[in-house]
Amino acid sequence: MLDILLPTLIFAALALAALGAWRRVRLWRRGRASKVAFLRGLAAMPRRYLVDLHHVVARDKVMANTHVATAGGFVAALGLAVIVHGLGLAEGMLGWLLLAASATMFAGSLFVVRRRRNPPARLSKGPWMRLPKSLMAFSLGIFVVTLPAVGVLPSGFSQGVGGWLVALLLAGVVAWGLAELVVGMTWGGPMKHAFAGALHLAFHRRPERFADTQHGGYPSTGLKALDLDDTEAPLGVGQPTDFTWNQLLGFDACVQCGRCEAVCPAFAAGQPLNPKKLIQDMVVGMAGGSDAGYAGSPYPSQGLEDRPVGEHQGSPHGPIVAPASTKDGKALVDAETLWSCTTCRACVEECPMMIEHVDAIVDMRRHLTLEDGATPGKGAEVIDNLIATDNPGGFDPGGRLNWAADLELPLMADVERAEVLLWLGDGVFDMRNQRTLRALVKVLRAAGVDFAVLGNEERDSGDVARRLGDEATFQSLARRNIATLSQYRFECIVTCDPHSFHVLKNEYGAFYPPGQESSYPVWHHSTFINQLIESGRLRLAPGQASRVTYHDPCYLGRYNGEYEAPRAVLKALGVELVEMQRSGYRSRCCGGGGGAPITDVPGKQRIPDMRMGDVRETQAEQVVVGCPQCTAMFEGVVPPTGDEEVAVKDIAEMVAVALDTTPAATLAPRDASTPQATEEVMS
Amino acid sequence: MQPEVTTMPALEVTVLVSVGRHPLTGRARRADQDARGVELARSLTDAEVRLLHAGERDVSSDAALRGYLGMGFTELSLLEQPEGADVLPALAEILDETSPQLVITGERAERGEGSGLLPYLLAERLGWPLVSGLAAVESVEDGVATLLQALPRGQRRRLKVRLPAIVTVDNAAPTPRQSAYGPARRGTFETTAGPVSDDEEWAAWQVQPARQRPKRLKIVKAASARDRFKAAAAKAEGGGGQVLTDVTPEQGAEAILTLLREEDVLR
Amino acid sequence: MSDLPRRDPRQEWIARNRLHPRHAEVLLAAGQGAASEWQGPNGLVRRNPHAIGFVGPNGVKRIDRSGTQQGAGGGGATTPAAERKPLVEIEAPAFLVAVVPDMAGGRLSGHDRDLLGLARQLADADPVARGAVVAVIFGPHKETSFAEAGVDRLLHLDSPDVAGYAPEARLGALTLVEEAWAPRHWLLPDSKLGGGELGRRLAVRLGERPATSVWQVAADTEAVMGWQCTARGAAGSLDIRRPLSRVALALAECAEPVSETRHAAAELALPQPLPSTLSRIQDLGQVSVDPSGVALSEAEFILSAGNGVKDWPGFHHAAEVLGATEGASRVAVDDGFMARDRQVGATGTWVTARVYVAVGISGAIQHLQGIQTCDKVVAINMDPGCDMIKRADLAVIGDATQILEALVTLVAQAREEKRDAA
The missing domain is CATH 3.40.50.620 (HUPs)
Incomplete structure (x- = not known):
C-alpha cells in the first residue's frame, strides 16, 4: 500500500512544486531586466548561503543551530526520501541516512515549536504558526515510513484493516508535510523563503556584497545609478513591475523573521514604517491582492491604534503609492511609509535573507520625486535650493568660506596640489558644524598636514538629493563635483561628514566620464586622525578624565565598516569609553539620515530622543560623534526635566583640545604654516 | 453670458510664464510668481490650462521653462522672440486669437526691466479688466470670477470680476507644486513665431547690477544747541538688545508693549 | 506777523522763579512742553508737581501723564511747532x-x-x-x-x-x-x-x-x-x-x-464732476481673517511658544488679545501643544515677521535660523543665559505666564481707554 502511495505523493508533490515554481518565476519575470551572471551566481550560491547568510543568522546562536538542524535535515531528508521512497532504492546506508536526517529535522523542529510557543512580537503569526507542526509532521512521517525500509519494522506492517488505517494515516501525515514543505515552497507558503531565498542568493542584485567580504573589503552600499539618458526606462519604481526581476525575487525571499522591524528606528519611533511589512507589501503587489493576509506587526500610526491591514491593495501594474488625485488615497503603500526611512541600513544589516530594503525604498522615492513631484515636507524646497544654489539651505554659494575668514585656508584653486583635499561639506553654513571644522583645521595644522579646500568651488555632495529620490539633481551635482575634483592633484580626500564621505567614496564612481576613474582614497576624519596618531605626526596629551560614549554614524559604520578608528582615537585620548547597548553595526540611527528631518514624518516619539535615551543609560558625560547630522539631531534633544544635558562633541573637537602643545611640535617645522599653527593652538 | 448655456465648457485659462532668476545665484529658474500663477490655474476646477511664454529659447531658458512643464503639463506654447524685444505685440496677438477666459500672470518679471507693466498693457490693449495681487480664485460662475486679493498682514479682499480678465498673482498665492523631472523632460515646446518689435528705449538705457542703496541717516532737526549736542553725543544704537532682569511682570509687559507700539503691530 | 520766536528775558525769569506771583500764568503762556516742567539755568529739567494736571469739565482735577492734553485750559496761547515753520x-x-x-x-x-x-x-x-x-x-x-x-x-x-x-x-x-x-x-x-x-x-x-x-x-x-x-x-x-x-x-x-x-x-476741485463709470470689478469688501490662521510666512507679528510655556490657554488668549499669529518651537510641536504647520525654524517655516515674540524658547540654532529675517525679536524667558536672549532686541527675564497676563491686562486697558476717549 505505502509503496504505491509514497512514490505517488512524493512525485505529485514535486510535480506540483515544479508547476508552482514555474508560476512564481513568471511573477518575478514581470520585473524589469537586470544583468545577472546566472551560472556563476548558481555556483556561488551554496557558499553565499553557508557563509554569508549564516554569518548573519549566527548572531542568534540558538536560532542558527535550529535552522541548521531543521533545514539541513529537511534538505537531506527530502533528497533521500525521493531516492528511498520515490525510486524505491532503500539499499544499504540510504535508509539509515534518511532516518538520521529526519530525526535531526525533528529535533530541530522541536526548537521551532519552543520558539513559537511564546513568539516575540517581531515574528509573523498566521501560517507561520503552523510551520513547526508541519515540520514535525514531515520529519515524523518520513521517519516512521522509513522504518520498514531499513527493516526495523516488518515491511508487511501495513497489511490488514488496521494496517491499512495506519498506512493511510502515515500517508496523510507525509502528505501534510509534503504539501507544506514542498508544494508550499513554490505556492506561497511560509517555506517560500527557501526556494526564493536560494535563488535570491544566486541572482542577488549586488553580487559584490558577497565577494567583498572575502577580500576584506566591505559590502557594496552605494545606491545604483538611474540611467537618465534612457528615456524609455521608468524613473524609479511606480508600480511593482518597475522593480528589476531579481529585486522582486528578493522580496519573495523574506522569511518574516522581523529582525528588520526590531532594529528599525522609524518603527521604534512609531512612524508608519515597518520594513518587514513593506517587503510583504511588495510581494502582495507583485502577486496582486490585498494585504489582509499579513500576520505580523502592522505599520505604526500616530494614534494609539496601529494602521489596520486589509485596507491596502495592489497589482503588478497598479500604482504603489496612490496618486494625489485619488480620493481615498490608498494603494499598496502610503507615501509616508516610504518617507519615514532614514536609510540607516540597520534592516539590511540584520536581514538574514540579504534583502535590500533601502534600495527598494529609494527606488520608490525616486518615482515619487521625479515623476509625481511629491517630495513631502521641506523636500521640494531643499531640492530647489540644491538646484539653484548647490546647497540644501539656499545659502549664497559664494559664502562657503565666510566662517573661515580668519583661518586663511589654502584654496585648491591657488595651490593646485596638496597632500589632502579637505572636503568641508554643507556644514560650512551651519554654526555648530563650523566649530567642528575649526577644530579639524586646528588638528590638521598641528600635525603639519599639507591640505587645501575647494572653497566656493565645492558643492553639496548630492547625498540628500539622492536619498530624497532626486537622482537628476544628484547626478548633476556629482558630475560637476567630479569635474572640479579632476582639476586638482591630491593624495586623498578627508571629510568630517560621513554622508559626503560615503557618496564621494562609493557613489561617485559611476559618474566619471568614460576613461576616467577616481584615483584617490577618501577618508573620514576619524580614520585620518587615527592614521596621524599612529604615524606619530599628531601628538596628544592624554589625560582627559571624562566618561564618554561613542555613537556610530550609520554612513560611517554600517555603510563603510569603520567602527575601529574612532574608538582608537578615543583610546589615544585616554578617555573612558563606555559603549551603548546598541553600538557598532547595531548602532541606532540619530534620525538625521535619508532626508528624514526634511520630510519630517510624524511619529509617537522622535528618533534622536530615543538615541539620547540610549546615551543617558550609559551615564556618560559626553557623547562623541563623527557626523554633522548626528550632532545637529542630538543637540536638538531637550533633556527630560531633572536630567543633566549630555554634551555632544565631534571627535575632531575632542582631539583639538587634547593637542600636545609642548614645544616639541615646533622642533620640526615642516613649512611656513607651522608657526601659525602653534599660534592657533596657544590662542 | 446667455442663460441657456447650462453646460459650462471648460474654463480656458492661459498662464503667462517667464524665465525667472534666482536672487542669490542669478541662475535661470521658474519665476516664483509665475509658478504660483500656474499653481493657481491648476487648482481651478474644470480649467483647461495653457502655458504661454514669449522670449528667447536657449539652454538656460529651456531648463527654466521645463520647470513649468514639470508641474504636470505636456506642452508649453512658445512665442519665439529675440532677446530684448518687446513681447507685447506678439502676446496681444496670440491672446486675441486664442481668446482665453482668464489670463494669469505674475506681477513682475525677474529679468529685464521688470517694470510689471505687461499685464496692464495687455489689459488696456485687449480692453479687459485687470485685478492685481491675487491670493486665490474662489469660484468662476457664469462668466464672473470671485477672487481673493491679498492685502498686507495676511488680510484678504473679495472681488468679483467679469471675464475675460487678466489677473496677477501675489506672493501670498499658493506655493507652487514641486516641478517633477519626468514630466519636465517629456514635455514639448510648441513654437510659433510672432511679430517681433524691438525695444529701442531699453537698449538706450544704462543697465548695471544693482548697488546697495545707502542707508538713510537719521537727521536730527534740533531747535537748540543743546539738542544738537545731545544728538551728536548720543550713544550709537545697536550691539545687543536690552535685557530686563529682576523686573516685575508688569514692568516687563510695559517694556514689551512699548516696543509693540513702536513697531505699530498692535491694532 | 513773523514766525520767528522772540525771547523775553523777563518772562523767562518769571518762569524760573517759582515764588513770583505770575509764575503759573507765565508758565502756561510759555506753553513749550509741560507747564509743570521747565529748564533750569543749568539745563536741568525742573518739575513742579503741584502744577501737574488740569481741571476737567466737571471741576475735577485730571492728570494726564502722556502730556498730550497738558494745559488744555490755557487756550490758544500755545503755538504748535509746525506753525512756526516758514x-x-x-x-x-x-x-x-x-x-x-x-x-x-x-x-x-x-x-x-x-x-x-x-x-x-x-x-x-x-x-x-x-x-x-x-x-x-x-x-x-x-x-x-x-x-x-x-x-x-x-x-x-x-x-x-x-x-x-x-x-x-x-x-x-x-x-x-x-x-x-x-x-x-x-x-x-x-x-x-x-x-x-x-x-x-x-x-x-x-x-x-x-x-x-x-x-x-x-x-x-x-x-x-x-x-x-x-x-x-x-x-x-x-x-x-x-x-x-x-x-x-x-x-x-x-x-x-x-x-x-x-x-x-x-x-x-475738479472742474467737472466725476463721471460715474460702470466698474467691471466689484469690491465685496475685506474678508475677515483670523490672525492665528494667517500663514506664518506672511504674518507680521508672531507670538511663539516653546518649552517654557506652561499655561497654554493663557498663551492662546494672549495671542488673541494681541492679534498675533501663533508660532511654536519644535519642542512645543513635538509635545503636541501646537500644530505642525505652526513650527518656526529651519525645519519648520522661515518667518519674516516685523515683531517676533518668543515665549519660553531657548533658541536652538535651527529656530534662530528660521527667525533670521525678523526685525525685532522679543524674548520672554526664565533663563538669562539662553541663546534667544542673545538674539533678542528686548528680553524680559521672568515667568512667562505672569508677563503674558500683565501684557494682556495692559493691552486691554489701553483699548478700554481708547474707546472711552473716542
Whole structure:
C-alpha cells in the first residue's frame, strides 16, 4: 500500500512544486531586466548561503543551530526520501541516512515549536504558526515510513484493516508535510523563503556584497545609478513591475523573521514604517491582492491604534503609492511609509535573507520625486535650493568660506596640489558644524598636514538629493563635483561628514566620464586622525578624565565598516569609553539620515530622543560623534526635566583640545604654516 | 453670458510664464510668481490650462521653462522672440486669437526691466479688466470670477470680476507644486513665431547690477544747541538688545508693549 | 506777523522763579512742553508737581501723564511747532507735480512723505519758475499735516465711487485731472497695492512708459524732462539709469521728506464732476481673517511658544488679545501643544515677521535660523543665559505666564481707554 502511495505523493508533490515554481518565476519575470551572471551566481550560491547568510543568522546562536538542524535535515531528508521512497532504492546506508536526517529535522523542529510557543512580537503569526507542526509532521512521517525500509519494522506492517488505517494515516501525515514543505515552497507558503531565498542568493542584485567580504573589503552600499539618458526606462519604481526581476525575487525571499522591524528606528519611533511589512507589501503587489493576509506587526500610526491591514491593495501594474488625485488615497503603500526611512541600513544589516530594503525604498522615492513631484515636507524646497544654489539651505554659494575668514585656508584653486583635499561639506553654513571644522583645521595644522579646500568651488555632495529620490539633481551635482575634483592633484580626500564621505567614496564612481576613474582614497576624519596618531605626526596629551560614549554614524559604520578608528582615537585620548547597548553595526540611527528631518514624518516619539535615551543609560558625560547630522539631531534633544544635558562633541573637537602643545611640535617645522599653527593652538 | 448655456465648457485659462532668476545665484529658474500663477490655474476646477511664454529659447531658458512643464503639463506654447524685444505685440496677438477666459500672470518679471507693466498693457490693449495681487480664485460662475486679493498682514479682499480678465498673482498665492523631472523632460515646446518689435528705449538705457542703496541717516532737526549736542553725543544704537532682569511682570509687559507700539503691530 | 520766536528775558525769569506771583500764568503762556516742567539755568529739567494736571469739565482735577492734553485750559496761547515753520505759498505755479499718495490707513505713510519730498525737489528745482505739488486723495482720510508734508494743492475726491478697491474709477478721476491741469510730473509710490497698481494703469492710459521702482532722481539737462533717474529692475537685481519719465513710480526713501517748510495745501476741485463709470470689478469688501490662521510666512507679528510655556490657554488668549499669529518651537510641536504647520525654524517655516515674540524658547540654532529675517525679536524667558536672549532686541527675564497676563491686562486697558476717549 505505502509503496504505491509514497512514490505517488512524493512525485505529485514535486510535480506540483515544479508547476508552482514555474508560476512564481513568471511573477518575478514581470520585473524589469537586470544583468545577472546566472551560472556563476548558481555556483556561488551554496557558499553565499553557508557563509554569508549564516554569518548573519549566527548572531542568534540558538536560532542558527535550529535552522541548521531543521533545514539541513529537511534538505537531506527530502533528497533521500525521493531516492528511498520515490525510486524505491532503500539499499544499504540510504535508509539509515534518511532516518538520521529526519530525526535531526525533528529535533530541530522541536526548537521551532519552543520558539513559537511564546513568539516575540517581531515574528509573523498566521501560517507561520503552523510551520513547526508541519515540520514535525514531515520529519515524523518520513521517519516512521522509513522504518520498514531499513527493516526495523516488518515491511508487511501495513497489511490488514488496521494496517491499512495506519498506512493511510502515515500517508496523510507525509502528505501534510509534503504539501507544506514542498508544494508550499513554490505556492506561497511560509517555506517560500527557501526556494526564493536560494535563488535570491544566486541572482542577488549586488553580487559584490558577497565577494567583498572575502577580500576584506566591505559590502557594496552605494545606491545604483538611474540611467537618465534612457528615456524609455521608468524613473524609479511606480508600480511593482518597475522593480528589476531579481529585486522582486528578493522580496519573495523574506522569511518574516522581523529582525528588520526590531532594529528599525522609524518603527521604534512609531512612524508608519515597518520594513518587514513593506517587503510583504511588495510581494502582495507583485502577486496582486490585498494585504489582509499579513500576520505580523502592522505599520505604526500616530494614534494609539496601529494602521489596520486589509485596507491596502495592489497589482503588478497598479500604482504603489496612490496618486494625489485619488480620493481615498490608498494603494499598496502610503507615501509616508516610504518617507519615514532614514536609510540607516540597520534592516539590511540584520536581514538574514540579504534583502535590500533601502534600495527598494529609494527606488520608490525616486518615482515619487521625479515623476509625481511629491517630495513631502521641506523636500521640494531643499531640492530647489540644491538646484539653484548647490546647497540644501539656499545659502549664497559664494559664502562657503565666510566662517573661515580668519583661518586663511589654502584654496585648491591657488595651490593646485596638496597632500589632502579637505572636503568641508554643507556644514560650512551651519554654526555648530563650523566649530567642528575649526577644530579639524586646528588638528590638521598641528600635525603639519599639507591640505587645501575647494572653497566656493565645492558643492553639496548630492547625498540628500539622492536619498530624497532626486537622482537628476544628484547626478548633476556629482558630475560637476567630479569635474572640479579632476582639476586638482591630491593624495586623498578627508571629510568630517560621513554622508559626503560615503557618496564621494562609493557613489561617485559611476559618474566619471568614460576613461576616467577616481584615483584617490577618501577618508573620514576619524580614520585620518587615527592614521596621524599612529604615524606619530599628531601628538596628544592624554589625560582627559571624562566618561564618554561613542555613537556610530550609520554612513560611517554600517555603510563603510569603520567602527575601529574612532574608538582608537578615543583610546589615544585616554578617555573612558563606555559603549551603548546598541553600538557598532547595531548602532541606532540619530534620525538625521535619508532626508528624514526634511520630510519630517510624524511619529509617537522622535528618533534622536530615543538615541539620547540610549546615551543617558550609559551615564556618560559626553557623547562623541563623527557626523554633522548626528550632532545637529542630538543637540536638538531637550533633556527630560531633572536630567543633566549630555554634551555632544565631534571627535575632531575632542582631539583639538587634547593637542600636545609642548614645544616639541615646533622642533620640526615642516613649512611656513607651522608657526601659525602653534599660534592657533596657544590662542 | 446667455442663460441657456447650462453646460459650462471648460474654463480656458492661459498662464503667462517667464524665465525667472534666482536672487542669490542669478541662475535661470521658474519665476516664483509665475509658478504660483500656474499653481493657481491648476487648482481651478474644470480649467483647461495653457502655458504661454514669449522670449528667447536657449539652454538656460529651456531648463527654466521645463520647470513649468514639470508641474504636470505636456506642452508649453512658445512665442519665439529675440532677446530684448518687446513681447507685447506678439502676446496681444496670440491672446486675441486664442481668446482665453482668464489670463494669469505674475506681477513682475525677474529679468529685464521688470517694470510689471505687461499685464496692464495687455489689459488696456485687449480692453479687459485687470485685478492685481491675487491670493486665490474662489469660484468662476457664469462668466464672473470671485477672487481673493491679498492685502498686507495676511488680510484678504473679495472681488468679483467679469471675464475675460487678466489677473496677477501675489506672493501670498499658493506655493507652487514641486516641478517633477519626468514630466519636465517629456514635455514639448510648441513654437510659433510672432511679430517681433524691438525695444529701442531699453537698449538706450544704462543697465548695471544693482548697488546697495545707502542707508538713510537719521537727521536730527534740533531747535537748540543743546539738542544738537545731545544728538551728536548720543550713544550709537545697536550691539545687543536690552535685557530686563529682576523686573516685575508688569514692568516687563510695559517694556514689551512699548516696543509693540513702536513697531505699530498692535491694532 | 513773523514766525520767528522772540525771547523775553523777563518772562523767562518769571518762569524760573517759582515764588513770583505770575509764575503759573507765565508758565502756561510759555506753553513749550509741560507747564509743570521747565529748564533750569543749568539745563536741568525742573518739575513742579503741584502744577501737574488740569481741571476737567466737571471741576475735577485730571492728570494726564502722556502730556498730550497738558494745559488744555490755557487756550490758544500755545503755538504748535509746525506753525512756526516758514510757510511757502506758490500763487502762480509754472507747472504742476501731481502726487497720488497711498494714504494707507487714511494717513500719509512714510513712503508717501518721501514721495512728496521728491515732488518738492522736482517742483522747486528752478527758483524762477516754481511748480506746485498737487496731492490727489481718494476717499475719507484722517490726515491733518498735508501742509507740513509739502502739499501746495490738495484735490480730495471723496465719492463712494472711488472708495475701497476701485482702480477703474480712480483711473477715471486721474484722467480728468490730466485733462484739467496736465501736470508735468505724475508721481506715485511703487507700493504693492495702491500706487503701484494705479500708477501703471495711469501710465498705460496716458500712453507713457513709466519709470518704475525709482530710487534716485538727479537733475540732468540732457534728459527729456530735465531729470535722470535710477530705477531698480529685474526683481531688484539691476540698476537702470534712464531719463525720468512723465509718470514715475518711486520706492520708499527716494527722497528726503519735507521738514523745513510749510505749504498751503489749498483745496482744489475738479472742474467737472466725476463721471460715474460702470466698474467691471466689484469690491465685496475685506474678508475677515483670523490672525492665528494667517500663514506664518506672511504674518507680521508672531507670538511663539516653546518649552517654557506652561499655561497654554493663557498663551492662546494672549495671542488673541494681541492679534498675533501663533508660532511654536519644535519642542512645543513635538509635545503636541501646537500644530505642525505652526513650527518656526529651519525645519519648520522661515518667518519674516516685523515683531517676533518668543515665549519660553531657548533658541536652538535651527529656530534662530528660521527667525533670521525678523526685525525685532522679543524674548520672554526664565533663563538669562539662553541663546534667544542673545538674539533678542528686548528680553524680559521672568515667568512667562505672569508677563503674558500683565501684557494682556495692559493691552486691554489701553483699548478700554481708547474707546472711552473716542
